[in-house]
Amino acid sequence: MTKRYLKEHNVQFEERNINQQPQYLDYLKQQGYQSVPVVMPADSDPIVGFRPDSLKGLVG
Incomplete structure (x- = not known):
């Protein structure tokens, strides 16, 4: 799910x-x-597990 979200x-x-x-x-x-x-x-703390709330911060 994490990989799909990032893609x-x-x-x-x-x-x-x-x-x-x-x-x-x-x-x-x-x-x-x-x-x-x-x-x-590279510029923030690691994200463990599927965390869309945290992954949202990577979307630019």
């Missing part, structure tokens, strides 16, 4: 799929995250 609102993003690239799962665990998706904007 529908023309927000550019780089996807890192933990199923295809398990090293990213290790990275997220090391950072203390316990669920996905995690959106890591």
Whole structure:
């Protein structure tokens, strides 16, 4: 749902799929995250889970 929201609102993003690239799962665990998706904007705090209220801030 997060990916669809970002695409529908023309927000550019780089996807890192933990199923295809398990090293990213290790990275997220090391950072203390316990669920996905995690959106890591360059200029604000990470957004964990599907949070349209927070994702709205990425729409430009």
